[in-house]
Amino acid sequence: DAKTTQPPSMDCAEGRAANLPCNHSTISGNEYVYWYRQIHSQGPQYIIHGLKNNETNEMASLIITEDRKSSTLILPHATLRDTAVYYCIVRSGVYGQNFVFGPGTRLSVLP
Amino acid sequence: NAGVTQTPKFRVLKTGQSMTLLCAQDMNHEYMYWYRQDPGMGLRLIHYSVGEGTTAKGEVPDGYNVSRLKKQNFLLGLESAAPSQTSVYFCASSYPSRDRVQSYEQYFGPGTRLTVT
Secondary structure (H helix, E strand, O other), X not given: OOOOEOOOEEEEEOOOOEEEXXXXXXXXXXXXXXXXXXXXXXXXXXXXXXXXXOEEOOOOEEEEOOOOOEEEEEEOOOOXXXXXXXXXXXXXXXXXXXXXXXXXXXXXXXX | OOOEEEEOOEEEEOOOOOEEEEEEEOOOOOEEEEEEEOOOOOEEEEEEEEEOOEEEEOOOOOOOEEEOOOOOEEEEEEOOOXXXXXXXXXXXXXXXXXXXXXXXXXXXXXXXXXEXX
């Protein structure tokens, strides 16, 4: 399974874009990159996922480098409610069972 | 559409007691998972199920048993609770995916906070 590396913490000013990086240099060709977040002690919330192409949905954008060794999650206009721990996960396993959550990045959105 | 629900929300057990945590999903998902999360840590997979009547071990299965008698329910049992099982337990479900590619995004319940004294 590909491992991911994320900075332990980041700050972002409210209203600005939050760019959260993730390295996954050992990712293989059929492995997807997922992003989740966990607000306080709630259950993790799905944000976005991608394989090769950049993706965008109502919550965020995902930029994956051409060699797929790293990605960036972009929250275009961060709000205080976006303060959370963000997890970058590379999913493998036939049944998606290898969904390994590391320590993630603690994003603090500051007023 | 409630998504994934878990009962109970909180529980305190004495060492050696047993209990069952219930997870239910109403999204017609085939796959279900149980995770535990210890303070300051990421989630670790305990057991998972890829369909009614099937279960498999995850990363940290010792001390737990599971059953999937109905597609919508996934039960996690602790036969003889130990203080090391004090944790927050999350259930998740996935598949089929809403898009055409089977990308298996998992949807999580709110968690059960278990303390074993």
